[in-house]
Amino acid sequence: KNQVEQSPQSLIILEGKNCTLQCNYTVSPFSNLRWYKQDTGRGPVSLTIMTFSENTKSNGRYTATLDADTKQSSLHITASQLSDSASYICVVSAQYAGNNRKLIWGLGTSLAVNP
């Protein structure tokens, strides 16, 4: 069964600290993995998208890693800011015959950055 599991469910850190969010998936056949940031009351915004051959991808203070062998991804946030408080969602795309793809969404990690 295709699943995406994220941990922790929620996290509280102090401003300026680093943190790492985890995403484990059992999606097959794998096409790509994305991380989205969703601020309260807004739609998700894409942070990174990685294919099978990409191990690391950065977007400013956000760095995503992908280990396709162990089917794990992480999102590392460096020098957190108050504006990083949001839900971070891992999404994995499965690719089937005929260029058909299906997106499997994780439940997200709720991050709160406190001053």
Next chain:
Amino acid sequence: DTAVSQTPKYLVTQMGNDKSIKCEQNLGHDTMYWYKQDSKKFLKIMFSYNNKELIINETVPNRFSPKSPDKAHLNLHINSLELGDSAVYFCASTPGTPGSREQFFGPGTRLTVL
């Protein structure tokens, strides 16, 4: 300029009513989606259209009827609203076929059914 826009932003209505939510994207994307996000914050895909053609229908009750007059618009009409329909509905779009590229989301429509 807003890339993906939705109207209305808030919708409060009585059970049994019929309502519509509109979505427009000015990104030139081929694929558009409707998602439902419930109180547990889980985003669940409802429909996907590629070039005005329905390609994904995720076992959504037939009270929900999407309509795509052109590839820049995907509207959602809901008949006989029920309490369980209360949620935030997000429209999204992506270039190319579903799942191939990142999605761009609208600001959401918060539907409250009383």
